[in-house]
Amino acid sequence: MDQMKNTVGKARAAFNSRKACSLEFRKQQLQALRRLLTENEDRIADALHKDLNKNKLDTQVFEIMGLEGEIALLLEKLTEWAAPRPVERNLLTLMDEVYIQPEPLGVVLIIGAWNYPFLISLQPLLGAIAAGNAVVLKPSEVSENSAALIKELIPKYLDKDLYQVVCGGVAETTELLKEKFDHIMYTGNSTVGKIVMEAAAKHLTPVTLELGGKSPCYIDKNVDIDTVCRRIAWGKFTNCGQTCIAPDYILCDKSIHEKVIERLKETIKEFYGEDPKKSPDYCRIISTHHFKRILSLLEGSKVAYGGQYDEASCYIAPTILTDVSPTSKVMKEEIFGPLLPILTVNNVDEAIQFINQRDKPLALYAFCHDKKVLKKIVAETSSGGVTANDTMIHFTISTLPFGGVGNSGMGAYHGKFSFDTFSHHRACLIKSLKMETVNKVRYPPGSPEKVKWIKRLITKQVNFGKLGLVFIGLLGALLAVLMKNGRMQLRRNMFLLICAVQNLSRK
Amino acid sequence: MSSTKEVAARLREAFNSGKTRTAEFRLKQLKAMLNLMKENEGALLEALKKDLRKPNFESIISEVLFTKNEIVCAINNLTEWMKPEYVEKTLVTKLDTCFIKKEPFGVALIIGPWNYPIQLVLTPFIGAVAAGNCAILKPSEVSPNSSQLLSELLPKYLDKDCFAVVCGGVKETTELLEEKFDYIFFTGGTHVGKIIMTAAAKHLTPVSLELGGKNPCYVDKSCDINNTAHRIAWARFLNMGQTCIAPDYVLCTKAVREELVPALINCLEEFYGKNPQESEDLGRIINEKHFNRLKALLSSGKVAVGGQTDEKDKYIAPTVLVDVKETDPVMQEEIFGPILPIVDVENIDEAIAFMNRHEKPLALYVYSADNKVVKDVLERTSSGGFCSNDCIMQMTLFFLAFWRSWR
Numbered sequence: 022m023d024q025m026k027n028t029v030g031k032a033r034a035a036f037n038s039r040k041a042c043s044l045e046f047r048k049q050q051l052q053a054l055r056r057l058l059t060e061n062e063d064r065i066a067d068a069l070h071k072d073l074n075k076n077k078l079d080t081q082v083f084e085i086m087g088l089e090g091e092i093a094l095l096l097e098k099l100t101e102w103a104a105p106r107p108v109e110r111n112l113l114t115l116m117d118e119v120y121i122q123p124e125p126l127g128v129v130l131i132i133g134a135w136n137y138p139f140l141i142s143l144q145p146l147l148g149a150i151a152a153g154n155a156v157v158l159k160p161s162e163v164s165e166n167s168a169a170l171i172k173e174l175i176p177k178y179l180d181k182d183l184y185q186v187v188c189g190g191v192a193e194t195t196e197l198l199k200e201k202f203d204h205i206m207y208t209g210n211s212t213v214g215k216i217v218m219e220a221a222a223k224h225l226t227p228v229t230l231e232l233g234g235k236s237p238c239y240i241d242k243n244v245d246i247d248t249v250c251r252r253i254a255w256g257k258f259t260n261c262g263q264t265c266i267a268p269d270y271i272l273c274d275k276s277i278h279e280k281v282i283e284r285l286k287e288t289i290k291e292f293y294g295e296d297p298k299k300s301p302d303y304c305r306i307i308s309t310h311h312f313k314r315i316l317s318l319l320e321g322s323k324v325a326y327g328g329q330y331d332e333a334s335c336y337i338a339p340t341i342l343t344d345v346s347p348t349s350k351v352m353k354e355e356i357f358g359p360l361l362p363i364l365t366v367n368n369v370d371e372a373i374q375f376i377n378q379r380d381k382p383l384a385l386y387a388f389c390h391d392k393k394v395l396k397k398i399v400a401e402t403s404s405g406g407v408t409a410n411d412t413m414i415h416f417t418i419s420t421l422p423f424g425g426v427g428n429s430g431m432g433a434y435h436g437k438f439s440f441d442t443f444s445h446h447r448a449c450l451i452k453s454l455k456m457e458t459v460n461k462v463r464y465p466p467g468s469p470e471k472v473k474w475i476k477r478l479i480t481k482q483v484n485f486g487k488l489g490l491v492f493i494g495l496l497g498a499l500l501a502v503l504m505k506n507g508r509m510q511l512r513r514n515m516f517l518l519i520c521a522v523q524n525l526s527r528k
Numbered sequence: 529m530s531s532t533k534e535v536a537a538r539l540r541e542a543f544n545s546g547k548t549r550t551a552e553f554r555l556k557q558l559k560a561m562l563n564l565m566k567e568n569e570g571a572l573l574e575a576l577k578k579d580l581r582k583p584n585f586e587s588i589i590s591e592v593l594f595t596k597n598e599i600v601c602a603i604n605n606l607t608e609w610m611k612p613e614y615v616e617k618t619l620v621t622k623l624d625t626c627f628i629k630k631e632p633f634g635v636a637l638i639i640g641p642w643n644y645p646i647q648l649v650l651t652p653f654i655g656a657v658a659a660g661n662c663a664i665l666k667p668s669e670v671s672p673n674s675s676q677l678l679s680e681l682l683p684k685y686l687d688k689d690c691f692a693v694v695c696g697g698v699k700e701t702t703e704l705l706e707e708k709f710d711y712i713f714f715t716g717g718t719h720v721g722k723i724i725m726t727a728a729a730k731h732l733t734p735v736s737l738e739l740g741g742k743n744p745c746y747v748d749k750s751c752d753i754n755n756t757a758h759r760i761a762w763a764r765f766l767n768m769g770q771t772c773i774a775p776d777y778v779l780c781t782k783a784v785r786e787e788l789v790p791a792l793i794n795c796l797e798e799f800y801g802k803n804p805q806e807s808e809d810l811g812r813i814i815n816e817k818h819f820n821r822l823k824a825l826l827s828s829g830k831v832a833v834g835g836q837t838d839e840k841d842k843y844i845a846p847t848v849l850v851d852v853k854e855t856d857p858v859m860q861e862e863i864f865g866p867i868l869p870i871v872d873v874e875n876i877d878e879a880i881a882f883m884n885r886h887e888k889p890l891a892l893y894v895y896s897a898d899n900k901v902v903k904d905v906l907e908r909t910s911s912g913g914f915c916s917n918d919c920i921m922q923m924t925l926f927f928l929a930f931w932r933s934w935r
Contacts, residue, residue, distance in 0.1 A: 037884075042907075111924060124910055149756060215729050222725035225718060225737065232732070377544070401546070405629055417625055420615035426633070427710065431734040446912035450907065451920040454752040460918075464762050464811035465587025465799040474587055479924065481600040483562075 025193070028185050029157060031199040032128045033102065035182035036155035044099055050150050050179055051099075054143070055092045057178040060384055061170075065139060068166040069471040072138065073260065074305040083260070084139045087417070091144055094419055094436055095151045102151075102440045105449070112478050113459065118451035123180070123444040125153030126227075127203030132194065132217070133160040134208040135307055136357075138167035143208045146184070146227075148439025154204070155183045159197060159207075162190045163307055203225050204443060208265075209233075211428050212354075229432030229442055231265070232425050233355045234382035238268035238412070239372045239398065241389035242276050249388045249410075250284035254292060254385075255411025258339045261304040262359040263311075266384040268412050269356050270345075271363040272372045278365050282341060286326045289339045298329070298336050306335040306358060315358035318351040322362060339455075370393055373401050381405070381427035386412050405429050452478070532700065534705040535692045539635045539662040542689035548632060549662045552608055553687075555603060557657050560649070560685040562599045565592060568681055572646055575673040579814035581842075586767060588631045591646045594924075598651050602658040609658070610731070632660030633734075634710030639701065639724070640667045641715045642814055642866075643770040645674035648859065652713040652736070661711065662690040668716075669697040670814055709733050715772075717862075738772070740862045741889035745775035745919070746879045746905055748896035749784050756917075757791035757896045760868070763919030765846045768811040769866035773891040775919050776857060776863050777852070779879040785870055789848060792868075793833045796846050805836070805843050813842040813865060814820060822865035827868060828856035854882070876901060880908045893919050 040046055058065070062085065069084065090400040105120040129149040133142030142160045149156045160168040172186045183186050187197060198205075198220035207217045208231040221228045236269065238256075240249055273281050293300040306312040312335045319328065319342070322350050327340030337359050342351060345362040352362065366372045369389075376385070385404035389395050393411045405425035408415045415421055416435075423431030462474040530538070547553055565572070569592055576582040576591060612627040636656040640649025650665050656663040664835040665682065667675035672917045679693040694700060705712075705727035714724045715738040728735045747756060764774050780788060800807040813819045819842050826835055826847065834847030844866050852858060861870065883892065892911035894902050902916040915922045 113924065114921065122906070124899070149789075211732060214732060218729035218732065219726055222722050222729055225721055225725065225739070230732065292721060370617070372677075399629065400549070415626075418615070418618055418621060420617075421626060426631075428732055431732065445910065447911065448922050450915040450918070451902060451914075452915065452917040452921065454755045454895070454917045457752075457755045460755075460759065460762075463589070464758060465583075465585065466801075466807070467583060467809050472585065472588055476593065479597065482591060483599045483600050483603055497540065 022420075025187070025196045025200055027290075028187055029128060029197075029202070030156040031182055032157055032185050035256055036125070040180070041150075041153045041155065041183055044103055047101060047151055047153060048096055049097055049381065050184075051092050051147065053178040054147065054150075055089065057174050058088055061174060063172060065167075067391070068170045069138070070376070071166040072135070072164040073263070073307060074303075076225070076301050079260070079302070079304075080407060084137060087140055088143055089435070091147050091419065091439075093450055095147055095440070096473045097216065099151055099440075102437055103153075108387075114450065116456065117453070118449070122422075122447045122449050122450050123152070123441070124443050124447050126443060127154060129154045129156050129443055130197065130205045131156060131158050131198075131203040132205070132207045132209070133158065134265075135163035135167075136163035136260060136265070139171070140163035141208050141231075142171060144442075145208075145434060145439065149204075149206075149443045150179075150184070152440050152443035154443055156185070157197070157202070158184070158186045158499070159194060160186065160188065162188060184492070203228070205230070206432075206434070206442075214430070229424070229434065231423075231434075232383065232428065232429045232430040233265045233357070233431040234380055234425070235269040235352070235355055235484055236266055236382045236384040236404070237376050238271045238386040239366075239376075239388065239479070240273040240277065240281060241369065241387070241391070241394060242274035243390055244388050246277060246280050246284050250281060250288045251291075252411050253386075253388075254285055254288040254339075257361050258303070258359055259287070259413075261306055261337070262361075263304070264413070265305060265357075266406070266413050266416055267357075268354065268361075268384075268386050269382070271361065272366050272375060273363060276368060277342075278363065281363065282325050282343065285341055289326065289341075292341065297335075297338055297470075298331065302341075306337055309335065311358065312337065313337075315356065315360060318356060318358075318360055320351075321346060321349040322351055325363075327359070341344065369398065373398060376402050381429055383425045383429040384408065384413070384415070403427070532694060532703045532707060535664060535694060536704075538689060539664060539692060542687075543632070543634050543662040547687075548662060548690055548763075551606055551621070554607060554658055555662060557686055557691075558603050558606070560598055561602070561654065561657070562596060563799060564681055564685040565596050567597070567935065568677075569680075570679075571677055572674075573644045575677045576646065577670040578673040579642070580767065580770070580814055581810075582767065583809045583811060585809055586811065590742065590767070591644055595647045595650045598654050600602075602654050606658055630659070634661060636661045636663040636711040637704060637707075637709040637714065638663055638665050638706075639712070639716065641818045642668035642670035642674075643767060643772070645671035646678070648715050648738075648886045649678070652715070656711070656713070656798075657686075657691070663692075664704065664709075665691070665693045666701060667693065667695065669695065686687070686792070711735070714738065734814065739890070740772045741887055742776040742859070742862050743773060743889045743891040743893065743911075744879075744886075745778045745893040746876070746883075746895070747778055747780040747784050748894070748898065748901050749781065749786060750897045750901065751895040751917070752897070753784075753791050757788060757795045759918050760893075761792055761795040761846075762869045765796075765799070765810070765866050766920070768813055768844070770811070770814065770864055771920070772864075773913070773920055773923060774864075775868070775891075775893050776889070777859065778868060779873050779882060780870065781874065782872050785850065787874060788870070789832050789850065792848050800846065804834075804845055805838065805841070810843075810846070813844060815842070818865065819844065822863070822867065823865055825858040825863065825865070828852055828858035832870075834866070876904065880905060883909050891915065891922070 066077045066080040069080050105122050107120045110119045131145045160171045169229050175186045201224040206229040211232045214230045214232045254363045293303050322342040323344040325341040327338040327345045331340040340360045342362040381403045383405040385407045387398045387409050406415045419436030422433035422438040423435040462471045573587045576587045593854045612629050614627045619627050640650050652831045682693050708731040713736045721739045829849040829852035832848040832850045834845035836845040847867045849869040852871050888910050891910040892914050894905045894916045913922045
């Protein structure tokens, strides 16, 4: 479609105009986004209520606050993060400037998801803006009210050329993916993730894929079951289970199985009352399609609690499943809904084995008092992230990279990781045309003498003494001072001395 | 001989056993790699001579020494690199422990190129080993002597269950790519890069693609023309021009060109003598296909020096072309050979516009004594790496992330 070509073309022309290069400009855009959130809080809450039956408090806590925190962090740190990052030099480049310069990539495509439609579309957008890119944002058509609101508001607050919003479904996304981008960030499921990466491969576009998986939740026997069940129920039933890092299933020690079920039942009542359908704190399933999908997962397992549903309102009650077979339907795909299967294991090794037989998940949870056991679980499994003794909280720490591994995704973002994801890290070496004497050793014609000199200059030694390095550094600094004072002969001698010291301090 | 499926399965089983997790195991493998390099230098040099007629002078430095340094860097820093990275906490998590843990991906596939057939396949391999992965190495079939040697030596020094070498061409690589890997590292051309990434997408395998491009080299009037000529000539004709970060073409004004060309001609004689074909310090083109490809590019512009070819010897003389237009054949593809076109520009703005009209290169070079000029070019262009007043040297710095543009 020409429309997609035009949209991307506009963003690219705006990027090439270099207006997003200035840090001041980027900060203004971030501040404008902050105003978008504060001035439209009610409308955002309303859209989320229509899409997911999300209440105002949940909107604040799960959608808005995270974004505001991220904007504040980016405004505070942008100058520092965008600055050249000096790195360690070798002997040959001791007098030169050596650093990594973060640069914008160009035009970034961000494809959002429907479960946290504002958070998941706008958080990557913040990072892309901070890194100086132009952006084409494609919010999920499944959360249609949120998508429409994003499309309306973004051009009112942000630069209309640099940041474009495209709405639509599969057809529009397919057309969009034919265009060349400089980075694509996709949040969603692994089937579409593969399609996105394959499309990106045609243009050699790097991708960040935030996918999903079955996030396991292990409960050891010696835990405070009350607290554990509260934390798990919160993580599981928030947003009606439609959270990529929700605990998907429980693996608990056989001895506490009954207690866990009991406490979970009580916690659900505590949170949502006897009839969660009436609770203003309980969301709905996003669509009939997902409603039917989730219900079909009940097959073959026993409903220990919940199981009620209402198609007209896409309501499924918080449900606990027992007698769950590892090969049952509910254990074959990411649930992404309010069904909590509980399987039992005899010990932590069995739990680890179970987890490792499956695809690497986006999150892994373990509840245990014994730090040694926790360390063992972390050491012997793999996942995008881990929270021990709680659920989901690692998501809130912006100094931790948020992302998946294996089937749960590639790349990461949040905080500085967003900035770095949407930047190219350019390796820069700024030399002068002086010191040509040193360079002569590398030019042909070759000779054994030249090889000896080059080896002296650049050979690394195993376990090189740190004191020796300090000494060489001081000699190098002295040499630099002597150069400034223009003492040619002394300069040459100092240089030879440095090489000799390095030679002598070899193991 | 095991099939690729069997090899991949064996490595996966070894990885799942957890044996690569410990620092002790990884250090043992890295030290074994170092011994491999030390004890087989002669054989490595011999293989490189057979594949590329690479002069020992070049092989020792750009292949052996560079690889050894990479291993030593990994050995010296492994413990530090493996440590968890503790991060700043939020108010709510002040009493908790928050850290980033580095973990191996699993089984990595490393596909190497033919131009530096030892260094460019072993450097990523060393990284994979240090990070605790198992790895399959697929060296290039275009440099068969080096690949054969690696396939003989690696199993003698490294754990056979965790590391394997698979030799072969397109067919074997296609088979390998059908298996699921946890990371794929590829060095080579953009066309194959796309094929690799498409195959990786089927398994959601993250990739690192070290590709190429046309690396521009802007020469300003304010530079020491003699030093400039030496550095450019060295970088261009090293390995017979078959270096991914060699300066691909020069942009300069006519006035600078008039000084640069004689300086380059003097350099070439200094480096390779009156008849470069007799010099022991010049390699050869890898094969007939590339020889023919490069020979065809000689018709662009005008030959200022060089231009001689010898098909039997796979020799092309170090050549400087002038009066080259943007539309000439030599400007349509990465040269990867001993040909240096000089394109005239009026000024620095034209040079920058020229560079920005083309795909982002792997490296970008500027020669100028004026810092403002250097910063100007740096800020208004994009490339994998950047070096002012020299070429290639940015690659010798281990702590500079050798990030590349994706094209």
